[in-house]
Amino acid sequence: MAGPRTTKTLRPEDERLPIGRTFAYGLQHVLTMYGGIIAPPLIIGAAAGLGVAEQAVLVSCCLFVGGLATILQTVGVPFFGAQLPLVQGTSFASVATLVAISQDGGGIQAVFGAVLVAAVIGFLIAPFFARVIRFFPPVVTGVVITMIGLSLTPVAADWSMGGDESAADYASLENIGLAAMTLVIVLALSKVGNAAISRLSILLAIVIGTLVAWALGIADFSQVGDGAIFALPQPFAFGAPTFQAGAIISMVIVVLVILTETTADILAVGEIAKTRVDSKRIANGLRADMISSIAAPVFNTFTQSAFAQNVGLVAITGVKSRFVVTAGGGILLVLGLLPILGRVVAAIPLPVLGGAGIVLFGTVAASGIRTLSKVQYSGQNLIIVAASIAFGMIPVVAEGFYENFPAWIGTIFHSGISSAAVMAVALNIVFNEIKAGNSKGGSVFHAAPPRMVKTEEVRSLREGDHYEAGKLIDAKGDEVPVVTAEQFTVALAEHLKACDKAGVEPELPEGVDRREVLEAVDDHAGPAPGRRA
Template sequence: MKNGLKATTLGIQHLLAMYAGAIIVPLIIGSSLGLTSEQLTYLVSIDILMCGIATLLQIMHNRFVGIGLPVVLGCTFTAVGPIIAIGSQYGITAIYGSIIMSGLIIVFISGFFGKLVKFFPPVVTGSVVTIIGITLIPVAITNMGGGQGASDFGSFTNIALAFGTLAVILLIYRLFTGFIRSISILLGIVFGTVVAMLLGKVDFTPVTDAAVLHLVQPFYFGVPTFEWSAILTMTLVAMVSLVESTGVYFALSDICEKELSKEDLAQGYRAEGLASVIGGIFNAFPYTTFSQNVGLIQMSGVRSRKIILITGLMLIGLGFLPKVAAVTTIIPTSVLGGAMVAMFGMVVSQGIKMLSGTISQSQENSMIVACSVGIGLGVSVVPDLFSHLPESVQILTSNGIVAGSLTAIVLNILFNMLPARKKNNKTVLLKQEA
């Protein structure tokens, strides 16, 4: 009984550590795409449920799927910007078509993705993550003001709630360490929502209207549609997520003292691809490993997959409770915007951190970063730049993240992978003069 209580408590701790990350992605995407409160409630519910299913797929270990380590999966922040861009351009059904197809591609290439990793060194993945973070910042700033089209956009109340939420997050991050720090975003959002409630800015109608229980529904938002540009975008995002996940796999293997083989890695990649396919069918999102839970495992010293199993089952249970999901949908947009500044800024920070070592290594890497980030951000700001090119080419140029990512990949091949000339022109001229 005592051991069961301890295991449950540790499972709840893992749940709390990843919960903010699990709910924030559907809230950001749903609000950006203008979903109704009912649709947003479903989106949060299915995302929580799919986090549980994705986690169970990963902690199991059979001949087909599962890394077999105590890893928790949640929706990747890397996908937020691309999903919003796809939804805005092609509609919500294209989002799920691209998620399903990118998941199938990952399942297909999982066996030899290890060989493709060489095309995604830190200079490439860091550039991609930086581009994604930078393109997300305008979303955060818009929400700080109250959201696109809000009648009170930029009002003193909205600005105060946004910066108040951000201030609380920063204070918690400054004054605490460990678990409390890991949930600083969640605590900041709770604080901001309570203050907004006292100001009469919170509408509880979605909670009262939500059912106590519901069943999940495949293709809730309609039959998926497939756009090549969207599929390519999500596949690139999925590959970047796999590179990040590989680091988490090896970190956990070190903590758990378990050596990973190529087959183990392939099964881990396959589990993430399969989770994305299932997520796309039930209108959730792509999933990746959550590094904050790795920190908890290291802090607690408890490395049992049983704890993560409990967390996964809790997530699945919560996914069938719409009222729990509806509570998250009452968060005011300005409060969410304040939290987004910290979260999206951390995405940019993570990208810069990934790049810091590579830029100092060579001027070539500096040029790769300069051009890829410049092209990625430029196309995002001026999307009509390549509007006169053939549609087949616009697949690669119409999205800033795709354009920037491909620029980084091509330049990395050019500068770092093709054999360099042994003799430069100056050396040749000197020899000719001699």
């Protein structure tokens, strides 16, 4: 006789969509993060003194490795990959440090050497780092998720203005108008009753915005045909890496920041997808991050991490399937092998991406606010949230705040995400983990508890009842006695007996059992309070 069947519960992220929709949503992920993934190699390459052709090699390698890292993170193999819809790419957290290393005499080879060693160290500590999951309750994750969205908002604004401050048309009404049009298209398509169109609103808005820009002469596709059509990444194309102690130490700090940000992104997408995320899953995700970062300098690129803007795309579209992001990783991989396709995507005007980014990044912040709505503010959580978000906003609103601090402080706190994460974790430990010293009587930072009245208490009131001078008064102006539970029971029992004697059917409060009331006062000798039962 066959045993009972067992059905494995399907996780939200394991949903499989039709192949066409899978690649359409995957392309949407690529377009969302494309500007962010190609910016670091261009910035670092220019700082290292590389020419246009060499910078193009960095960009292609960046796309290639980002695609491989995304596939590893989403599909997963034993010990590697969180199996969540996370897009991987070159981390912005490393840009400032890598620029400093490249300009400090070591060039691009010292950059690759520092990334390689720091990634190995990050790989070794990833499992231990994942064990701090208990220090990431909703009061911490909500702060970090909110901060991810808020810190990305200036990126969307910069894209909307054109992305290049030195350009003559930077912040022109033409650029901002194009971004505004894209934003309106996203909102309009999101309102359409068709679910498929609504979920593809970002992609369709970017396509429509690009076509309009091309018709207006803003989008330039003239250089798409220049250069190679197909090219394989060449390992160590810029020569063997070199290793400098100072550069490596700086990059280790950056890797710690990346581990913090990736942990926050894993928790954020897990919250959005409504799926379970434990320390094992975080460790697998961090190991995938670091093994990709180890491979990155071999193929001429930099540290890899999860992209926060794509977390927002998961939230706004509701498409939680990790295989959609796997398809996006495949597209990145192809773009890395086919530079001509990369040039097509690169021709999308930044204002178009900026208009879409306003919705995307705002959605991330809204997801964080939704998480914070689950937090109980009767303790010290209010000050944790307030101080952490304000502290995280400092580098966002004042970029030069840490310029005169030691380099390692600037490395950690230059990112609003890492600033908020460090502050939220620290304050959560101080106020919620270490109870000693907390004010028992509350403090100015305690949120006032909500006023509530029990349902049964409301049901006992009648039309016209009101509270006056410390007394409950009915509609006729008579005082309604406020009694203890025991006095109420005795009075109700006497009322029942009087009704029985008079042959009248008594009215009982809802949920009151006649027999229980009479049994409770059988031996009670006390007088009934007041004249009202």
